[in-house]
Amino acid sequence: MGTETARIVFAGGGTGGHLFPAIAIADRITELVQNKMTVDIAFVGTKRGLEYRMRESLGYPLHLINVRGIARSLTLRNLLVPFILIGALVQSMLLLRKLSPDVVVGTGGYVSWPVLKVAAFRKIVSVLQEQNSFPGITTRRLAQRAERIYLGFERAREHLRTKGKIIVTGNPVRASVMNGSRSEAIKAFGLDPEKKTILVLGGSQGARTVNNAVLASLEKTQLPAEYQLLWQTGKRDYKEVTARSGRKVTGCALFPFADRMDLVYAAADLAIGRAGALTLAELTACGLPSILIPYPHAAGDHQRKNAADLVNRKMAVVIDEKDLDTVDLLGEAVALHRSERFQQMKRTITEWNHGRRPAADVIAEDIVNLICEVRKAGC
Template identity: 40%
Template sequence: MRLLIAGGGTGGHIYPGIAIARHLTLTDKNAAITFVGTKNGMEADLVVREGFTFRAIRAQGWSRKISIKTLSMLLNNSIGVLQALNIIREFKPDVVLGTGGYVAAPLVFAAALLKIPIVLHEQNAVPGITNRFLSRWASKVALSFNESKKFFPSHVKMEVTGNPVREALFQVDKKEGIKKLNLSEHKKTVLVFGGSRGARRINDAIIEGAKNLLSIDKLQLIHLTGQDDYKYVLDQLQKKGIQLDLNGNIVIKPYLYEMENALAAADLVVCRAGATTLAELTALGKASILIPYPYATDNHQEKNARALEAEGAAYVIKDSELTGKILTDLIIKLIEDNELLSRMARNSRKLGQPDAVIRIVKCLRDAVSNR
């Protein structure tokens, strides 16, 4: 299969494409894959780091209001479509996959003009404006949430496939993850993170509740602060008299490239509610406390989180209501209630779609064969 993948802007639009590309290269010796995005987007770095070919085009986010920026948007995206047409003619794809974000629009539109089969993947409960617009040309739209169907026209072919996750997540077990992070097998492990750049609100809540959390002998904490907040968190903990070298039950790092170790070790995860993060939590069957990012487009993170909460897989704390006491009390409640924590983990696993990548690849193959 010859596949062009377009999507980017955030990791949530990039990692699903990488997971699909990785699976295809392992299962199809004739697979040829190229990613398309903008040269300044996250995709330019992440895709090349993963060893895949990357082609840059012009693209600009869609303005919801008519303004001077509308002219710039129309110009950049028109140039992007022309560039995408050239890439398609050179590469000759069997199918095009759009994984969301405005960077997908020029390539998918160009594919529609040339009548190349198109599959879209939507990660969030509330679909982004790009996928909603592009769906009219898609052979199929692969969804992560059943609730997303109502946002698309009734004639669009849709399938709930789930959100593909990295296969590396399934290659580390709990014992190995704990060992690699120098933690104890005899304690409950809480993983806290807010993304690669961190989340100040979550970091502040952990700082506020740190003394109470660290006083519980059967609890150990992995706190990934994000690069921007790492020194800030260390300084604040020191001001509270917490000597990290004397507290063997806490690991503080700015970021972990091998996130699979921390996820494998965790009994409870505290984090934001991005679609890819939730796909990983449910694929692994992890109980969670979710604090949705309040400024996400269409408040999609809260809607993602509420979908897990409704199934008993997570608790949700709104960012505006987050305090150290509220978060700490909930962590302690869950850590001390083995039955509740286990039930949440089981419910989380029921929501997981570990075979999402296989389902999406089937959608791609079907689009090619039905051409």
């Protein structure tokens, strides 16, 4: 590509589920083209999103637009959305004119829609990365204009109409997440290195139902002495869970949110959590079997479909939320960990990881090749 600079804009954020795949792809592109070409990468986000809170550690310039999603419940706020979207389209038009990208990469969330819409209008090549088994509304609406669509799950294909190329890659995971040190993790969370660790994940916003199920389980039974909990409660529930858990369990490390997910996963032997696409990708990449509790109100029931993929591969088990009142959740976790089934799950995940290329590698390589095609230049 000579001395010319390739420019890539990533549009996606709001939550970690949309932001972290974008970071994983951007990081891999940066590594891939090192000493071969110059690449300028920029992110587009909002002040409301996780990307703004992470702006100092993001590693890439962050450009802000004012946009918000539509509330699912009837609310007066939704009356303002059309006007906000018009403003976001104007901001995106000015931003893309300024940045002049070769490719726009959309990873979902409300922030990606106006940017990708303007990219299509300006005939800028766009690609989509869809994390879930049931594609989000942005992916479904803009699929026809995308040059590539990278899917986390094969079954998402049936919901898309596009002339672009669909590639099933799995979901990209940041390399840093997979390189945690167990000894560092044990020290950081004050855990016992001799005990097995059950990780409870509530996601960045927390999952109150999951937290309540774990609390109920602690009230029913004593956690065996050889086990301990590492519990991400989410910021919303942290104080309540801390107060209610009290002295019900020894060796329990609670935290609202972690910036170092590599340490969280490195400390764990088994995970309990929801079935968001990013969570499943990270658990699999880190070799962790899991008990999944799909969020029943997710769009298109995508969490249940996400979880079914891992269950079918014998990497996870599922407990329906409606059954939590009659299930001893921690008891189920301990029983699973002590079983031969758990050992088989670990072996299956290890074989799966060794048998396929990381999604971030596949996507990054394809985007670089796409830039070369756009510029009609050798790379």
